[in-house]
Amino acid sequence: MGFLDWLPFFGKKTETDSCADAQQYRDLLAARYHHFKLLLSADGENHEIITDIEEALRGERLYGMHFVRATCTRSITAVFQMIRHLNELAPGKYETLFERFDEIRAEIEPHIAHRDVERGGPLVMDLAAIDMDNAHQCGSKMASLAEAGRALGLAVPPGFVVTAEGFRLFMAENELDREIERILQAMDKDDPDEVNRSMSRIMQMVMDAPLPEALETAILEAHDALLSADGAHPKLALRSSALGEDGQKTSFAGQHRSVLNVTRDSLLHAYREVLASKYSTQARAYRLTRGIRDEDVAMCVGCMVMVDAHCGGVAYSGNPVNPDDDTVSIHSVWGLPKGVVDGSAETDMFRVSRSTLEIVKSTVAAKPEKYVCRPGEGTCRVDNVDQEDTASLTPEQAKEVARAAIRIQDHFGWPQDIEWAVDTDGKLFLLQCRPLQIRQESDDDKSQFSSPTSPPIAQGGVTASGGVAAGPAFVVRKEADVLSFPDNAVLVLAAALPRRASLLHRASAVVTERGGVAGHLANVAREFGIPALFGVRNITGNLQNGDEITVDADMHTVYPGRIESLLKRRSGPKSLMRGSPVQAALAKAARHIIRLRLLDPDSPDFRPRNCKTMHDIVRFCHETAVREMFDFGIGASYQKASCRQLICDVPKQFWVLNLEDGFDNDGQQRNDSCIMISQIESVPMRALWDGMTAVPWDGPPPVNARGFLSVMFEATMNPNLNADRPSDMAMKNYFIISKNFCSLQSRFGFHFCGAEALVGERPGENYARFHFKGGAANLDRRIRRARFIKEILEEYDFRVKLRQDNLRARIEGFGPATMVHRLRVLGYMIIHTRQLDMIMADTETVNRLRERIHTDLANIETEPGDASGTADGEKA
Numbered sequence: 001m002g003f004l005d006w007l008p009f010f011g012k013k014t015e016t017d018s019c020a021d022a023q024q025y026r027d028l029l030a031a032r033y034h035h036f037k038l039l040l041s042a043d044g045e046n047h048e049i050i051t052d053i054e055e056a057l058r059g060e061r062l063y064g065m066h067f068v069r070a071t072c073t074r075s076i077t078a079v080f081q082m083i084r085h086l087n088e089l090a091p092g093k094y095e096t097l098f099e100r101f102d103e104i105r106a107e108i109e110p111h112i113a114h115r116d117v118e119r120g121g122p123l124v125m126d127l128a129a130i131d132m133d134n135a136h137q138c139g140s141k142m143a144s145l146a147e148a149g150r151a152l153g154l155a156v157p158p159g160f161v162v163t164a165e166g167f168r169l170f171m172a173e174n175e176l177d178r179e180i181e182r183i184l185q186a187m188d189k190d191d192p193d194e195v196n197r198s199m200s201r202i203m204q205m206v207m208d209a210p211l212p213e214a215l216e217t218a219i220l221e222a223h224d225a226l227l228s229a230d231g232a233h234p235k236l237a238l239r240s241s242a243l244g245e246d247g248q249k250t251s252f253a254g255q256h257r258s259v260l261n262v263t264r265d266s267l268l269h270a271y272r273e274v275l276a277s278k279y280s281t282q283a284r285a286y287r288l289t290r291g292i293r294d295e296d297v298a299m300c301v302g303c304m305v306m307v308d309a310h311c312g313g314v315a316y317s318g319n320p321v322n323p324d325d326d327t328v329s330i331h332s333v334w335g336l337p338k339g340v341v342d343g344s345a346e347t348d349m350f351r352v353s354r355s356t357l358e359i360v361k362s363t364v365a366a367k368p369e370k371y372v373c374r375p376g377e378g379t380c381r382v383d384n385v386d387q388e389d390t391a392s393l394t395p396e397q398a399k400e401v402a403r404a405a406i407r408i409q410d411h412f413g414w415p416q417d418i419e420w421a422v423d424t425d426g427k428l429f430l431l432q433c434r435p436l437q438i439r440q441e442s443d444d445d446k447s448q449f450s451s452p453t454s455p456p457i458a459q460g461g462v463t464a465s466g467g468v469a470a471g472p473a474f475v476v477r478k479e480a481d482v483l484s485f486p487d488n489a490v491l492v493l494a495a496a497l498p499r500r501a502s503l504l505h506r507a508s509a510v511v512t513e514r515g516g517v518a519g520h521l522a523n524v525a526r527e528f529g530i531p532a533l534f535g536v537r538n539i540t541g542n543l544q545n546g547d548e549i550t551v552d553a554d555m556h557t558v559y560p561g562r563i564e565s566l567l568k569r570r571s572g573p574k575s576l577m578r579g580s581p582v583q584a585a586l587a588k589a590a591r592h593i594i595r596l597r598l599l600d601p602d603s604p605d606f607r608p609r610n611c612k613t614m615h616d617i618v619r620f621c622h623e624t625a626v627r628e629m630f631d632f633g634i635g636a637s638y639q640k641a642s643c644r645q646l647i648c649d650v651p652k653q654f655w656v657l658n659l660e661d662g663f664d665n666d667g668q669q670r671n672d673s674c675i676m677i678s679q680i681e682s683v684p685m686r687a688l689w690d691g692m693t694a695v696p697w698d699g700p701p702p703v704n705a706r707g708f709l710s711v712m713f714e715a716t717m718n719p720n721l722n723a724d725r726p727s728d729m730a731m732k733n734y735f736i737i738s739k740n741f742c743s744l745q746s747r748f749g750f751h752f753c754g755a756e757a758l759v760g761e762r763p764g765e766n767y768a769r770f771h772f773k774g775g776a777a778n779l780d781r782r783i784r785r786a787r788f789i790k791e792i793l794e795e796y797d798f799r800v801k802l803r804q805d806n807l808r809a810r811i812e813g814f815g816p817a818t819m820v821h822r823l824r825v826l827g828y829m830i831i832h833t834r835q836l837d838m839i840m841a842d843t844e845t846v847n848r849l850r851e852r853i854h855t856d857l858a859n860i861e862t863e864p865g866d867a868s869g870t871a872d873g874e875k876a
Helices: 015-057 065-089 096-112 132-152 164-173 176-186 192-208 213-224 264-279 281-290 395-412 479-483 498-506 520-528 581-590 614-635 665-669 683-693 705-717 779-794 816-832 843-858
Strands: 124-126 159-162 236-240 258-262 301-305 309-316 327-334 348-353 359-363 369-373 379-383 416-423 428-435 462-465 468-475 489-495 507-514 532-534 548-552 557-560 643-647 653-658 674-676 732-737 741-748 751-758 767-774 799-803 806-812
Touching: 015 065, 015 581, 015 614, 015 741, 015 767, 015 799, 015 806, 065 096, 065 176, 065 581, 065 614, 096 581, 096 614, 124 132, 124 213, 132 159, 132 164, 132 236, 132 301, 132 395, 132 428, 159 213, 164 176, 164 213, 176 192, 192 264, 192 281, 192 479, 213 264, 213 301, 236 264, 258 264, 264 281, 264 301, 281 498, 309 395, 327 369, 327 395, 348 395, 359 395, 395 416, 395 428, 462 520, 468 507, 479 498, 489 498, 498 507, 498 520, 507 520, 507 548, 520 532, 614 732, 683 732, 683 741, 683 751, 683 816, 751 816, 767 779, 767 816, 779 799, 779 806, 779 816, 779 843, 816 843
Parallel strands: 468 489, 489 507, 507 532, 643 674, 653 732
Antiparallel strands: 124 159, 159 301, 236 258, 236 301, 309 327, 309 416, 327 348, 348 359, 369 379, 416 428, 462 532, 468 548, 548 557, 643 653, 732 741, 741 751, 751 767, 767 806, 799 806
């Protein structure tokens, strides 16, 4: 044996050695392809995450910090997996990607981490000693109430506030934060029943947790210091005063618990009730809708001496639905003001001129019942027959309330929503003041529109929140109905209960039989920009669920059907997420995730060190993995199972990598660099290719001027489109195959698509997946094109998931003949939907194209002997 025979590649190899080399190569190829598939899976996950973030930033969905943290963490995890699998494909070659990954992750972390809150300060503060400077400790509700009392000399019940520090101590010592976070992350947020169960579980955890000794002592000592004139311990009213509550943009009206007429023995239990209400379903929905982080809502609790109310109610220093109205509106009932704020009672109404303090209008309602304090503790509703038709306020008292409301507005510089009570001695007490939610009138509100000719279903009531909206009616009578409430329906209620605010972000409008402008539900409806008409007699009995109706809250009318002439005034709900703390956190994190700067794979700058975002790493890993996979096939020492270029008439480069038995014997034995389609044995690749070549592509569709301008504008503005890209011929497209398996990675101009399929004799194992994204036109046209493809694929049994212009489709469980036919359909669509995004705004052209595609697909033949195409179409 010669010297060179001892060296690798120079020694003489026997037939056995060649077979061993071939098997070793195939084993190595299979191992590499395992990592390649996992990398592609992580790549798909990353693109879905990017789409999720883009949708969220556009305000098209509601989300909280749990979504932000979970989505960013998903991105970090999926990108790490791509780097790991790329380095398995090319060991040690791209280790520097881990360094860039760690640097980018460090830039994301501050925006998704839990906020470090400055700790310290008293657990309890005397209400008389605080003002607006203490809002970060006591919440705006108690801080503004205390300031109004001190600065304006108004009577405020004595009391104290259990501070945010007290709440944090309670949560920390019971280790509740971590467990609550775990429950919120685990629950299915789209399942209303599961959300209710999860929130109830959290509330019960709070109720069962003991108070830290220091906090219990501080609360009881503060209570004992509030001795009444006769030396007895007073009863208290406990009111929520969460951080962020009763702000100018976030009222939280009626979403948290108040507990009235509480004795010392029940004080600690009542305190936990208020804390637990932070985690009620309606409070969670409100925070979610307003983009408020849970950790920003530390629950402070105001504890004030209970006023023995002779009468009470709510005063608005301005008109919430008509900014031009120069009166103070006062809504009043006998007894406690509870019936006014929870929308359960009819109220007396007084309008008082701001300039003259004269009563310009008054209405006395029937008030057959009233709320009063029980002799022991708590409240109850009692008959009020003697005073049913009597005004609950004298003219002098109405003027006194109006005068106080004006002074409070002047002090804070904004119209105020004020809760008040007059005790049995005739003394006026201020119980709450917060910024009033004012409807901003648009030009459309002032326009004149013709009145509908169809007779209305109902008329009357009061405008709780202005506007016009339409939708199917849905009457919510009991809690179980809440779980079935459909999106964009008109919420119909017997009473304007505050807890129904949890449905407002899904409702198009609200109509109730009872309730007034001053109730909590009305307040939240105005805040959300949802039209609301309250006090419409017998409306629940006049409607059936599903009846299409139009609600004109401004004109106090409900019409059957959709009245398009009225809907021209519709402005739509406010985008409450925009500018919120949650959206701001996502936007800052997204800068390091979704931006794409690494554009050209052929540029010398296409290197790991130039990856600035997670999207850059995703792009680098995907492009590099494809190259590594195919370079291995081309460069392997054993060529009989390597990568070959497909000889075809299509003006694209197609390369085929054979995993095992995808070539026929002649193709397996040849050592050149090419392969013909006739030498391909892969069933799914042949099916895809037949569909791709069944009908010649006519080239790009004719583009009108607007379509051309759309493409040019997008090419200028979209950094993901590279105007200097290589020619179509230079863009390689790759098949990875075996006899029953095929994976296609293809790029046509600005479009990217991927397909993967397994087709064998066992239907239960058969599947096909398809991913399509991209285009040169603007986003709207790309979305329309994706919907166009979705509609066609769904006709052929594909399950399609669409996010913006990012389409993913899957079919599975069919026999081989049906799978072959569906893959031909898919192959046809891959070729014939190219560049259609440029014409998607032309309805007539799109309809003609749809007809042609249906004709072509109807003519696609199946394999010989499978003429039915669906003979085996029953799913396994």
